[in-house]
Amino acid sequence: MHELSIAQALVEQVARIAGEQHAEYATRIRIRVGPLSGVEAELLASAFPIAAAGSLAEHARLEILKAPIRVRCQTCGAESEAAANRLLCGACGDWHTQVISGDELILESVELEMKEVKESV
Amino acid sequence: MCDTCGCNLTPGNRKFAYKPVEPGATTVSVLQNLLKKNDDQASHNRAHFDARGILAVNLMSSPGSGKTALLEATIRALKNEFGLAVIEGDLETENDAERIRAQGVPAHQIVTGTACHLDAHLVHDALHHMNLDGIDILFIENVGNLVCPASFDLGQHANVTLLSVTEGDDKPAKYPVMFRAADVVLITKTDLLPYLDDFDPARSEMHVRHLANSAPVMQLSARKDAGMETWFNWLRQQLAAQRARVNSGTTRRPAIQADGARLHTSNI
Numbered sequence A: 001m002h003e004l005s006i007a008q009a010l011v012e013q014v015a016r017i018a019g020e021q022h023a024e025y026a027t028r029i030r031i032r033v034g035p036l037s038g039v040e041a042e043l044l045a046s047a048f049p050i051a052a053a054g055s056l057a058e059h060a061r062l063e064i065l066k067a068p069i070r071v072r073c074q075t076c077g078a079e080s081e082a083a084a085n086r087l088l089c090g091a092c093g094d095w096h097t098q099v100i101s102g103d104e105l106i107l108e109s110v111e112l113e114m115k116e117v118k119e120s121v
Numbered sequence B: 001m002c003d004t005c006g007c008n009l010t011p012g013n014r015k016f017a018y019k020p021v022e023p024g025a026t027t028v029s030v031l032q033n034l035l036k037k038n039d040d041q042a043s044h045n046r047a048h049f050d051a052r053g054i055l056a057v058n059l060m061s062s063p064g065s066g067k068t069a070l071l072e073a074t075i076r077a078l079k080n081e082f083g084l085a086v087i088e089g090d091l092e093t094e095n096d097a098e099r100i101r102a103q104g105v106p107a108h109q110i111v112t113g114t115a116c117h118l119d120a121h122l123v124h125d126a127l128h129h130m131n132l133d134g135i136d137i138l139f140i141e142n143v144g145n146l147v148c149p150a151s152f153d154l155g156q157h158a159n160v161t162l163l164s165v166t167e168g169d170d171k172p173a174k175y176p177v178m179f180r181a182a183d184v185v186l187i188t189k190t191d192l193l194p195y196l197d198d199f200d201p202a203r204s205e206m207h208v209r210h211l212a213n214s215a216p217v218m219q220l221s222a223r224k225d226a227g228m229e230t231w232f233n234w235l236r237q238q239l240a241a242q243r244a245r246v247n248s249g250t251t252r253r254p255a256i257q258a259d260g261a262r263l264h265t266s267n268i
Helices: A001-020 A039-053 B034-049 B067-078 B095-101 B120-127 B176-180 B190-195 B201-209 B228-248 B260-262
Strands: A023-033 A059-066 A070-073 A077-080 A097-101 A105-114 B022-035 B056-060 B084-089 B107-113 B137-141 B160-164 B184-188 B218-220
Touching: A001 A023, A001 A039, A001 A105, A001 B022, A001 B034, A023 A039, A023 B190, A039 A059, A105 B201, B022 B184, B034 B056, B034 B120, B056 B067, B056 B228, B067 B084, B067 B137, B067 B184, B067 B228, B084 B095, B084 B120, B095 B107, B107 B120, B184 B201, B184 B228, B201 B218, B218 B228
Parallel strands: A023 A059, B056 B137, B056 B160, B084 B107, B084 B137, B160 B184, B184 B218
Antiparallel strands: A023 A105, A070 A077, A070 A097, A105 B022
8 A cells, every 4th residue: 555655745746836836725636647657546546635634735636647558669669558467569469668658657737726916006 | 749738848848837826726737756755865875875886776576485585595695705785674573684684794674664665765764774884785675565665766776576486477467567677587486396386487487578578587596595696697797787887977777767757757
């Protein structure tokens, strides 16, 4: 259950960004998680409210985009989808591939509610 | 890269993405690895190792696959050739560190409590308790677990993943994230192979290849001293490669930091 550690890191990162932007709180957090990141999206979603309690992200909606696994073949150059434990080229079947998507664990964007700025007259 | 998801952001143009600061709602593009804080600490640890010319090796496996027995046998064979030290990670007890100290090399035990993995901060704290003078190779024995440790960079240069023959030869297919991160896979306890007719080392290797991993797969028995020389030679090569990197001012991250994530984030 390392998803709680990840959720805590996420909340810390969001709080730091909200602080930098002088925001009141975060309303929406968008992350991208691939199956090869080793993080289970559902577990992360259930760990998030625990990690976010009492923080600027407490009422934020967490949106998790699941990235598909895609590989690029280093032998024939084709790009194809693959399963987590069969990262083979869909065109020629070779295992000399590079994962180009599916192992991400990325904070993409944060939607913030800004503090009212009092304009000087 | 496309213009819709923001993956065209670079360190050079990122400041523009941060720009809108107005009352009301605003969206900030971030595109950072969620584990950035851990990764920054891991890079710091790695720089510390590189400055001292130390090779750091992370050992991962399920509990009971023979990590500590492998280290004991390795220390017995190599302690006169290299300066060795060990960081042990366990949920409880000093037992493993005591086993290592009994072999005559320094060991520090990290007791994680309930945490299922080591992270870069735990390793950094451990380094403050260790005298690394004269150390050539630092082994970090991770918590026995084939899931969580695979996601955390500790600052090591190479990952060693153990698979004992009592576990089932399809473990790499069941735990792809862990075995994809391996720089070498050690099939351990091979002296038991004659009693286990359902474990085929060739099948294990095939499953590792299906993860697009070209890491060497070695078979050994630490207790019966079989196949150990291949493993020792791998360590010697890794140390030589580390010294060459230190001389040329470069370093090496293990496969844990995913290629795809690096393609999509801007904090590189």
